[in-house]
Amino acid sequence: MAKVKVKQEEALSVKFSHQMGTGEQRVFDLFFFLPSEMWIDSKTLDEEEYYHSGIVGRRSYFSQALHLPLVQSRFASLNKRTLEEFRLYLNLFAYQFAVAIETDAKELRQQTDTGLFFTALDELSEQVSQLLKKFRRNEPSEEKWKSYFEHADNYLSWFCEQQLLKTVAHGPRSAEHNDVTEKVISLCRAENHYREEVKRYNSVRTQQDANRISNKMLLLRRLIQQGVVLKEELKPLGVGLKKLVTGLATGLVMLVVSALIFKAQGFFNGLTITLLFTLAVIYGFREIFKEDIREAMWRLIQRGRPRWSRILRDTSTQAVVAKQLVWLEFIRPQDIPEPVVDIMKQRHSQNKVETTTLHYRISTKVTNKPFEAGYSQIQEQVNFSLAPFARHLERGKAKIYRESDGKISNESVERRYQLNLVAVLRDGKEPAEYARFKITMNRSSIVEITESKLPDNINPFSVEPSESH
The missing domain is CATH 1.10.287 (Helix Hairpins)
Known part of the structure; x- marks a missing residue:
């Protein structure tokens, strides 16, 4: 199993995610090697401002069910529990259901092959339909439990509808696959009818006002996250x-x-x-x-000191789940660890350009106490926006000329930049493990993320890389 997952998130961001169990201690370093021609350093990019605006993290309890088929296979009856257990398990399922549909729909929207897109869309809509039916078959009969279930049911119905409609709207057009499109739209109509006519979860006024329905669903999502997403207390040092x-x-x-x-x-x-x-x-x-x-x-x-401390708490019990220290700074070449320097020496000679190094480190110590019932790990997802880097990049204005049969044609080309990223993972007292990535980007998007080979004397860690789009 991959220790770290690396994915492209939106056009100009990269997301890292990893899991930790009780009692674990982990230090995770990221070294961004930015070509000097990008004009990014401590004078043009304030580290503190970038931390608060360009780095977004989410820490929550974790289960292996990250995609819909896995969620479905692990779904257990919610009945025959205490009220508190019912709410915790309901929230865990609803939250992971929402994360799963969001993850699968986002990956599907990046699919450019028309045939594969509609095949996957058909499978996704079928999984959503079956999982919603299975979820509703477990609706509690006790009145004291019903409000929790209705909140989750209302939100999941609306969120699934929104994700499917967004996927259809942004996907390729094909007359050959109209039956799939109609099937998805029919499912969305059915969910809308279920919420508004059968269950009457939302008032007519709320239904007709996009702002009202959006804000209500945000509130329901926060209620669902209760007990699953960890409360964060960030303090500058x-x-x-x-x-x-x-x-x-x-x-x-x-x-x-x-x-x-x-x-x-x-x-x-x-x-x-x-x-x-x-x-x-x-x-x-x-x-x-x-x-x-x-x-x-x-x-x-x-220099070298942590910039922030963070305490992660269980939102239900307020118990401390983990403590973290965070570093973010531009570092001097002489402060780069020797193994990282050796990794960067592996670059092709044409790529050995002068660089500025931005260093991010997060040190985590998870409590030895058992988590709430049903939870065995916590997951940290950290999303790095490269948009602040892209502001300094030049727009591509060059043209390539070609001659064919006496006729000269030209084609505009974009200016691309390559960032090198070295990740370092240390679990407790075990030896450090490494991975290196090449991020190719232009002013508007990340073109691709590829993992590079390490020197033979460097210990690699297992990575689940991003797909190139």
């Missing part, structure tokens, strides 16, 4: 140290300024225009260099 550095930098600047003022007063006799002008210049330089000195001192002191 080094706040007090940063204040101390600010004070120290200000003190050093004022020491120099005071010395210059005393020298100026000794050089000029009395209060003259020249003295006032000199003092103004000194204070002006103080304002110019104070921030630069503070920033330089802070980067020097902060």
Whole structure:
């Protein structure tokens, strides 16, 4: 089984996901080697701003049922449980059902072959239909349980309909496969009728207002995530140290300024225009260099230190499930670990260009205490947006000319850039394991993600790579 899964997520993002059990300790490093021609460094990309806007993570309890067939095979009767157990198992099933349909539909929308697309679409709609029927056969009869079931049923019906309609809308057109399209649309109509006419889950006013129905479904999703998605408490580190550095930098600047003022007063006799002008210049330089000195001192002191800490809690019991430390910074070539340097030496000579290195690290310590009933692992999914990188890229304007039978034609070509990414995984006290990827991208999308071969002396970890699209 792959320790880490790597996937292209949307046009300009890459997602990494991995699972951990109770008592595990794991350090996961990512080294992004960005070509200097992309003009990305600490001056053009603020690490803290990128962390909050470009890196999105989700941590939740995990089961192997990530795709619809697996969800269906692992589905168990929800009856004959306590109310709390019923709610936990219901939420786990509903949440994973939603993640499964979202995952499968997203992968299907990236399918460009018309025949394969409609075959997979037919299978997807059939799985959704059968799973919804099976889910509803387990509707509880007790009134105290019904509200939980109705919330999940309402959301799953609406979400499945939305995912299928979105897939049909963005998929290829083919008259040969109209029967599949009609089958999917019929299923969507049936689900809409079930919600609005049979069960009357949503008022007429809510049905007719896209904003109302969307916000209601977001609320239902949050209710479903209760007890499954872990609560995150993020705290920036080094706040007090940063204040101390600010004070120290200000003190050093004022020491120099005071010395210059005393020298100026000794050089000029009395209060003259020249003295006032000199003092103004000194204070002006103080304002110019104070921030630069503070920033330089802070980067020097902060280098290699974690930037944030995170506590993951069970939303039902508030018990601590795991603790994490997070690093994100541009690092110097001499700070890159030797095995990573050896991996990068394997590049083809034409690809050995000057690079800037962005380092991300997350260290996780999972509690030794057992999880809630039914849970054996937690899953972390981290999505890295490359959109901030793409802003600095040039648009392709070049043309390639060809001659055929005396006629000259031309074809526009896009400018592509290649990022190298080295991932490092360390479980407890075991030796570090490595993987290297090449990410080819242009200004608007990721063209492909490929895994590269490692040197013979480097220990690789198992990866489930992204499919090229």
